[in-house]
Amino acid sequence: MNKLLILPVALACTGAIASSNIPITGSVESKCVIQTDTDGVYGNPTADKLSTAANDGGVVPRIRYDIVTANAYKAVISYPNSFSTSPTLTDSVAWTGGVTYDTGSDSGMSAFETNKISYNNSVEFPLSIAGSAFFKVTSTAEYGYGTAFPAGTYSAMVTAECIAQ
Amino acid sequence: MRLSIILFLIGLGGYISAHQFTPTYPELSLSYVKGIYKADMLLFNNRKEISYYSIGVFDKDWKPVKFATENRIVKMEHLERKTITVYIRKEDKDKALYICSKSKTLVDYAQTSIVTSRICSKIK
Numbered sequence: 482m483n484k485l486l487i488l489p490v491a492l493a494c495t496g497a498i499a500s501s502n503i504p505i506t507g508s509v510e511s512k513c514v515i516q517t518d519t520d521g522v523y524g525n526p527t528a529d530k531l532s533t534a535a536n537d538g539g540v541v542p543r544i545r546y547d548i549v550t551a552n553a554y555k556a557v558i559s560y561p562n563s564f565s566t567s568p569t570l571t572d573s574v575a576w577t578g579g580v581t582y583d584t585g586s587d588s589g590m591s592a593f594e595t596n597k598i599s600y601n602n603s604v605e606f607p608l609s610i611a612g613s614a615f616f617k618v619t620s621t622a623e624y625g626y627g628t629a630f631p632a633g634t635y636s637a638m639v640t641a642e643c644i645a646q
Numbered sequence: 647m648r649l650s651i652i653l654f655l656i657g658l659g660g661y662i663s664a665h666q667f668t669p670t671y672p673e674l675s676l677s678y679v680k681g682i683y684k685a686d687m688l689l690f691n692n693r694k695e696i697s698y699y700s701i702g703v704f705d706k707d708w709k710p711v712k713f714a715t716e717n718r719i720v721k722m723e724h725l726e727r728k729t730i731t732v733y734i735r736k737e738d739k740d741k742a743l744y745i746c747s748k749s750k751t752l753v754d755y756a757q758t759s760i761v762t763s764r765i766c767s768k769i770k
Contacts (some may be wrong), residue, residue: 511671515763516664517693544761545664553670565760566753638751639761644744645670645768 513554513608513643514547518615521639523622528629532621542618543583544641551611554643559603560620561637568633572625579619580604586612607646616641665699666690667747667765674739674769681736687767689730689747691722696763698722698750701730703742704766711742719750742769 523531524538533539546556560578564570582594587610598605608614618639624630667689674683689699699720703713714733722728734742746766 510668512666512668513670513765514664514666515761515765517761517763520761542761547664550670565751636760640764641761642764642766644766 509549511550511553512547513549513645515641515643516545516547517542518545519543521618521620523620523635523637525630529624529627530621531630531635533619534621537621542639544616544618544639545613546608546616546641546643547613548608548611552607552609552646554608554645556606556608556614556616557603557640557642557644558606558616558618559601559640559642560618561622561639562602563637564622564635565638566634566636568631568635570624570631572628574625575623576602577621577623578602581617581619582606583615583617585610585614590614603640608643664690664692665696665747665749665763665765666692667767670767671770672745672767674734674742677733679733683734683736683739685732685734685745685769687730687732687745687747688727689720689722690727692725693749693763694724696722696749696751697724698752699747700750701732702746702748703732703734704744704746705741706743708744711738713738713742720747744768 519540519542521533521542522540523533525531526537533541544558548554558580560580562576589610593606593614596607620637667687672685672687674685677684699722701715701718701720703711705711712735715730720728720730732745744766746764748764749762751760751762
């Protein structure tokens with residue numbers, strides 16, 4: 482008798498478990514995400530020059546910024562002005578470079594390029610439109626006066642910053 | 647607008663190798679120690695080539711402000727998410743404006759161009 486009473490209750494419970502929902506929660510909040518889209522490579526077109534330009538055999542580094550809220554952040558991107566690793570250099574190195582807005586998820590983002598502010602080896606972009614924006618960084622290092630760079634591995638740092646406003 | 651951003655991100659392939667540091671505008675609250683305030687920050691490492699991040703606190707002129715945290719150099723595995731609690735003294739509370747995380751690159755990481763990422767949140 483008792484078993485017959487328990488059975489419908491047990492079946493009801495099984496049904497409840499089978500139909501239970503597992504929630505997935507998430508939130509979208511203001512944030513800045515910095516992504517290395519393309520790693521840069523220096524080409525060595527002449528003995529005294531290292532360059533990321535494609536026609537010099539290099540690869541231009543590309544950085545992506547993902548912004549959820551407009552006007553919450555500014556991007557500050559700096560091109561290199563020294564090597565982080567290199568063979569011993571006895572002569573001076575002349576550094577040049579630049580940062581340009583490449584493409585983005587919103588056509589209005591082309592304004593990033595017109596509104597950019599350059600100082601020293603840094604370029605500042607006010608991130609006034611939400612979405613994803615890509616920036617290209619060019620870098621050239623010229624050694625001494627027609628002096629050949631010593632053989633070895635050279636690396637230099639690009640700094641990509643996202644600063645809350 | 648947010649939906650279009652999410653769709654754009656999905657359209658790009660769904661894989662994001664990135665550095666995140668949130669919230670954008672952290673608030674300082676009293677810690678369990680008298681006269682010490684704290685802010686809880688969330689660091690997410692989706693950069694495969696990066697294993698360490700440094701934490702820093704700065705004033706409006708980007709001068710360092712004294713702070714304490716469990717580790718100033720944080721070891722992060724790829725795809726790891728970590729809560730970083732930053733402690734600031736009461737006398738530095740009004741001076742501190744930015745809390746930043748910066749990727750650290752190992753010297754033996756031999757690549758011709760390396761991107762260092764730094765994200766700074768602004769204290770409310």
